[in-house]
Each structure stands twice: as structure tokens, then as C-alpha cells.
Amino acid sequence: MRVELPGGVALGPGKAALLEAIGEAGSIAAAGRRLRMSYKRAWGLVEALNADFPTPLVESSRGGAAQGGAHLTERGEAVLARYRAMEAKAVAAIAADLAALADLARRDVSHGT
Template sequence: MTAQLTLRIDLPGGRLGHGKIALLEAIGSCGSIAAAGREFGMSYRRAWLLVDGMNRMFETPLVAARGGGAGGGGAHLTDLGTSIVALYRDAERKANESAGAELKRIEAALAKG
């Protein structure tokens, strides 16, 4: 594994970081908050609370959910949710590219063994 940066963005309404972005990506691929939470070993309630917090941080929700029942539930990223994930991943990539030399020097100083 090579050294890499992960970002945590402190916003007026809360924090957005690697874990929350990964949860959003999982919701996008699973189509479900519960299934996405299970991928990370978290309860539905914990996943839902994280999604609810992110939805409240932004002007419009990042995740849209349908209630369960006979027809089944589900969730998907909104256009803004997809955009926020892409913006975060782009910022993360740029930070890693910018700090590449420093990361290599830090990694070179690690204990061998």
C-alpha cells in the first residue's frame, strides 16, 4: 500500500469525509441505505442517521429514499449527491497528486519490518 491522503471537509453544517462519501457510493451501487450500511458493518439506524445528517447539510438532499412495504423500499443518490461524491473524489485526487513527493518521503521513513 502506498501512502495517500484522505480528506475531511469541515463545513458549517457538519463534516464530510472518506467514510460518508464511501457510504454514499455504496448507496448508489446498492440502491439501499440498509444494504450500504451492511457493507460497512453498521446498523440501518446508524447509516440512516449519517444520511439524514448529510441531507440536512445541503440545500437539497444527497439521497432520496422510498419507504418499504409491499412494493419494497430503496434509495438512490440525487443529482446533487452524485455531484458531491464526484467533487470530493476529485479534490482527494488533486490533494494526493499535489502532496505526492511529501507522501513518498514520509513513507520512506517508515520502520522496515
């Protein structure tokens, strides 16, 4: 699900997955690898996310494998949690239609089989 907020801020599955992976891996590079995304692409998305909100969603520190890393800020955790909650509500709201559509895909309705 993709949501667009006032001011051109957009958040979708890719950015949410990146935030989640950063939170789990503690590294933008590791999160990018986990998502099969280049380091440049991951950094670009983090920079865009940080620019879209009044305070950063991700903070990083340099220093190599032993000292460097990244983590979600309190706002980053709140944005991810709110997005996942909205996603779950959307899935629940369309569950019956999704089941009906899946049923239509499984059988030939025009011939009653």
C-alpha cells in the same frame, strides 16, 4: 480527507463511502451492511447529509426488498464526485512527501543504511 464547509457542514471519508455504497447498492441498509455500519448509524448519517444541503443527497422509498430502496439525487452524485475529485488532488499534491516519508520508514537514515 475531511472538509468543513461554512455553516458547520462536514464531509469526510465515512460519509463519502456511505454515499458511494448507497449509489452502488440502491439501499441504505445494504450500504450500511457493506460498510459494517448499523442501519441506525447509516440512516443517521443520511439524515445529517440531507439536512446539511439545500436539497437531499439521498432519496429513499419504503416498500421492502421488492419495492423499497434508495438512490443518490443529482446533487448527491455531484457532491460525491466533487469530494472524490478533491481527494484525488490532495493525494497527488502530497505524493512526493508521502514517498519520502515511506522511504524514511523503510530504512535507518541515522546510520545510512
